[in-house]
Amino acid sequence: MAANYIILAFFCFITPGSNWRTNSNLLKIQEQANREKIVAIARGELGVREITGNNDGERVEEYLAITGLKKGQPWCASFMSWVFKKAGYQEPCTAWSPALFVNKVITKAIKPGNVLGVWFPDKKRIAHAGLVEQQQGDWIVSIEGNTNVFGSREGDGVYRKRRHIKTIYRYADWLAKKESSP
Numbered sequence: 001m002a003a004n005y006i007i008l009a010f011f012c013f014i015t016p017g018s019n020w021r022t023n024s025n026l027l028k029i030q031e032q033a034n035r036e037k038i039v040a041i042a043r044g045e046l047g048v049r050e051i052t053g054n055n056d057g058e059r060v061e062e063y064l065a066i067t068g069l070k071k072g073q074p075w076c077a078s079f080m081s082w083v084f085k086k087a088g089y090q091e092p093c094t095a096w097s098p099a100l101f102v103n104k105v106i107t108k109a110i111k112p113g114n115v116l117g118v119w120f121p122d123k124k125r126i127a128h129a130g131l132v133e134q135q136q137g138d139w140i141v142s143i144e145g146n147t148n149v150f151g152s153r154e155g156d157g158v159y160r161k162r163r164h165i166k167t168i169y170r171y172a173d174w175l176a177k178k179e180s181s182p
Contacts, residue, residue, distance in 0.1 A: 034175050038112075038175065039143070047158065049157035049158075055072050055075055063078045063081075064078050069095050073095065074146055076153065079144075079146065080100060080115055092105075092115070092172075098117075106171070109171065109173060111132065112133060112134055115173075116140060117169050118163075118168065119170075126170060128144070128153035136162075138166075140168060143160055147159050
């Protein structure tokens with residue numbers, strides 16, 4: 001009889017902990033899948049180019065429309081918003097790059113799917129944003145809209161960029177904000 005109580009106690013105390021670990025692992029797997037989805041959507045836009053070099057073109061205008069803007073406006077933040085919207089997220093949804101870095105989402109973690117912000121001293125603010133694709137040592141590989149081969153914030157398309165970690169001012173983790181699946 002005592003052996004039965006010991007076995008029962010074992011299952012009562014050990015099993016809940018096991019379920020917690022299983023749920024925790026499932027959440028990590030889901031987070032990773034969400035990150036991969038965001039990056040895949042952005043990756044699918046590589047090669048999109050403006051038509052005249054004036055923040056225009058059918059696809060660029062789709063990015064701008066997500067944030068309520070029309071052609072002719074800078075669109076790096078709108079591109080970030082479009083990527084997240086395509087993945088089923090309601091946020092972020094902004095055309096202003098500094099608004100991608102509100103306190104509730106700022107992180108030091110460099111993970112695929114996080115948004116990166118580049119500081120421009122002449123603007124005295126974050127004035128360009130991109131999406132972390134991966135980290136390679138001291139380098140960040142990103143996918144960015146409204147840039148060019150030189151990394152300008154006034155570019156002509158969606159490019160894969162390689163930036164040194166020290167050139168990134170801030171990261172935002174919109175996926176961990178509430179880590180709910182879209």
